[in-house]
Amino acid sequence: MKTDITTNEHIEEMVKSFYQKIFADDLLGPIFKDIAKLDLEQHLPVMYKFWGMLLLGQKDYKGDPFEPHRVLNSKVPLDQEMFDRWLSLFSQTVDDMYEGPTAERAKMMAESIADGFLMRFGIIS
Numbered sequence: 036m037k038t039d040i041t042t043n044e045h046i047e048e049m050v051k052s053f054y055q056k057i058f059a060d061d062l063l064g065p066i067f068k069d070i071a072k073l074d075l076e077q078h079l080p081v082m083y084k085f086w087g088m089l090l091l092g093q094k095d096y097k098g099d100p101f102e103p104h105r106v107l108n109s110k111v112p113l114d115q116e117m118f119d120r121w122l123s124l125f126s127q128t129v130d131d132m133y134e135g136p137t138a139e140r141a142k143m144m145a146e147s148i149a150d151g152f153l154m155r156f157g158i159i160s
């Protein structure tokens with residue numbers, strides 16, 4: 036029986052598992068590893084805070100979620116296929132591990148943030 040996302044440990048497990056999928060992915064893996072050259076030790080705690088804010092109402096996240104994507108987009112144009120893949124890996128991660136209203140909210144929020152990014156990039160209107 037799966038539980039819902041209710042604790043920091045759940046968020047950390049979700050984010051770690053998601054990034055394992057992202058790094059192993061043929062389309063997104065090279066963007067994170069070779070283009071962004073992401074330092075996971077530095078990045079994962081940012082993502083824990085981001086999802087902790089969205090799903091558990093915590094107040095530790097202080098960043099600007101769009102900015103790194105604007106920078107990335109100037110190195111490799113991000114497109115709809117990449118966002119679809121990101122969302123599909125994220126939904127798979129959540130569905131494999133959790134079940135409940137907060138798990139559903141996580142997927143809905145990811146979709147609406149992705150739409151916001153796509154609009155700001157002028158890919159959708």
Ligand code: HEM
Nearest residue numbers: 066067071081085098099100103113117118121145148149
């Ligand atoms: C094609 C889709 C995406 C790609 C390739 C991508 C890639 C990246 C990369 C490489 C970074 C780290 C940049 C750095 O620190 O140097 C990053 C940061 C981040 N991404 Fe994404 N991302 C995508 C979609 C999304 C979506 C849909 C969300 C929201 C749910 C999201 C949320 C974030 C957040 C919160 C950060 C950290 C921002 C900060 O530093 O405060 N990303 N992304």
